[in-house]
Every structure is written in C-alpha cells, then in structure tokens.
Amino acid sequence: LTFQRSFGYFYAMAKGTHSGKIDVLQGTLDLMVLTTLESMGPLHGYGIARRIEQISEATLRLNEGTVYTSLMRLQQRGWISATWGTSENNRKAKYYAITRSGRRQLTAETQHWERIAGVITRLLRTVQQS
Amino acid sequence: VKALSQLRAFVARLRFVPGRRRLLDEVTKELESHVELLAARYVSSGMAPDEARLAARRQIGNTTRVREEVYTMNSIDWLGGLAYDVRYAYRLLTKNPGFSVAAIATLALGIGATTSIFSILYSVLLKPLPYKDPERIYSAEIIVPERREQLPSLPASVQAYLAWRDARSDFSEMAALDRGSAISPAMPRA
Numbered sequence: 001l002t003f004q005r006s007f008g009y010f011y012a013m014a015k016g017t018h019s020g021k022i023d024v025l026q027g028t029l030d031l032m033v034l035t036t037l038e039s040m041g042p043l044h045g046y047g048i049a050r051r052i053e054q055i056s057e058a059t060l061r062l063n064e065g066t067v068y069t070s071l072m073r074l075q076q077r078g079w080i081s082a083t084w085g086t087s088e089n090n091r092k093a094k095y096y097a098i099t100r101s102g103r104r105q106l107t108a109e110t111q112h113w114e115r116i117a118g119v120i121t122r123l124l125r126t127v128q129q130s
Numbered sequence: 131v132k133a134l135s136q137l138r139a140f141v142a143r144l145r146f147v148p149g150r151r152r153l154l155d156e157v158t159k160e161l162e163s164h165v166e167l168l169a170a171r172y173v174s175s176g177m178a179p180d181e182a183r184l185a186a187r188r189q190i191g192n193t194t195r196v197r198e199e200v201y202t203m204n205s206i207d208w209l210g211g212l213a214y215d216v217r218y219a220y221r222l223l224t225k226n227p228g229f230s231v232a233a234i235a236t237l238a239l240g241i242g243a244t245t246s247i248f249s250i251l252y253s254v255l256l257k258p259l260p261y262k263d264p265e266r267i268y269s270a271e272i273i274v275p276e277r278r279e280q281l282p283s284l285p286a287s288v289q290a291y292l293a294w295r296d297a298r299s300d301f302s303e304m305a306a307l308d309r310g311s312a313i314s315p316a317m318p319r320a
Binding site: 044045046049063064065066068069072073075076077078091093094 | 146168
C-alpha cells in the first residue's frame, strides 16, 4: 500500500471515471494528516511530512508534495482550517489546524479503518489456517 | 444521503473557486519552502548543497502535478468552459459586425414583437377582470335556436336589456354596454 496509489485513485475519481470500492485507499493520506493535526496541534505542511516520516519510521515512501493536495482536500471538506503564521525559524508559513467537524470525521474514519483492518486480518488468518 | 453529502461537498468547494489563483500561488510558495527546509536538513546531516537540493526534490515528488491537482480541485470544469465559450462568441461577433448587428436586431425585434403581442393578449383575454369575483360576471346574448347555423348569437337589443333588467332573474345586477364606446350605468334592482 503506497500513497502514490491512493493519490492516483483520487485523481481518477475527481475526473468521474472511477467510483466505488476505493474510499479506503483514497482516505489513507487524509487520515494520517488529520491524525497528525489532532495529536500535534497546528502544523505547516513540512511539519506534517516530518511527523508522518517519524511515526512511520521511514517504512512509507511518501511523495511529500501530495501532503499539500491532501491539505487542500481536507480544507474543502471543512475538516481543517489554514492561517498564515511565522514558523520557528521566522519564515512565513501556512499553519493547518483540525476543526471540530474534522475531529468528528477523524473518529468516524478511525472506526471505519479499524473495522476494515479487522476484517482483512481475520480473512488472512483463515487463509493461513486452511 | 450520498447525493446530499456530494452536493454539500460541491457547495463547500465553491467557496474555494474565487481564490483559486491565490491558493495556487500559496501552494507554490509552500512547496518551495518545503524543498528549502528539506535541503537544509540534508545539508545539516552532511550532504553537499547541490546533492541535498536534488534529494529534496526527489522527496517532494512532482510539484507540477500537485499544483495542477490543487488548481483543478478548486475550479469547476464547466465554469471555465463557459468563460471560454463567452470569450469565443465575443471574438466572433466583433470579427463580423454586420452579421452581428443583423442577428441581434432580429433577435431584438422577435423578442419585442412576441412580448408586446403577448401583453396585449394577456390584458384582453387572459387577465381576470378587475372586479371582485370575476367568475360571477357573464355576458348575455340572444340565441335563436332555429337560426343557429347562420347566426351563432345576436347582441342583446335595448328592449331585451330593459326587459331582462326588470324581470326576475338569477343575476343580482345587469348593465348594458355598447361596443366599447358608452356604458350605461349598472342599475341596482330595487
């Protein structure tokens, strides 16, 4: 599972050529960005990328540019908000923060993800046993 | 529910449409400073500046793609298409002014004529009479059953009017009018 892939799916969906069955993949990066903002508080795009890298311990290959697509998408849904601020080293940077509806979405998405992961784990287990 | 949430998502997207150029500029700036920060990090971990910059570019991926993606996300396809169509139409019209004037005049005349005829028709035939309970107003005519083939109806004569007015009928009031010119006042019965 790579982010490249989910990004590609989203692109196809936005053009209206593809639909259904891809919500999980599409939401993966968005979900990670939301979780990061929830746990770390307001961050700029670079900070989000560093945090994801740190958590994933470099097992994920992430095109960091796609973080900004995800951020735009999340803004459109109203799940995060953006304000210009000054970063630690005195540069102007856009800071993103999770909104209340973003928190609600995160809870729902987390449950959704856990359910799907549970199903797949169980499925793989039965395959191994047989 | 899905359609509703899609509609809501669409409406939410509309808010970003007017500022899409600014948002694109901002994302461009963000991507630039992202590359700089990454490169600086690589340099501080011992990379040569040029090498660090390349590595940072690799790490961030295809920025043009991201910028395109952000821009399309914030625009509505048919709106852009509409703008192009309007501009194209304008160019064609100015290129051939004679034809344009003729076409516009034809349209204007057509619309004007239709509108004026309809407004006459409306006031004459369709508009309810400016009285209370217009559906209770009737026009009385004389019909001779034997001559109906030749004369569907005859206008009421003065004598007939006077007779009807004085007779008991289901009408609460009766008045006579001469084809558009004079109206004899309504005579309330007794």
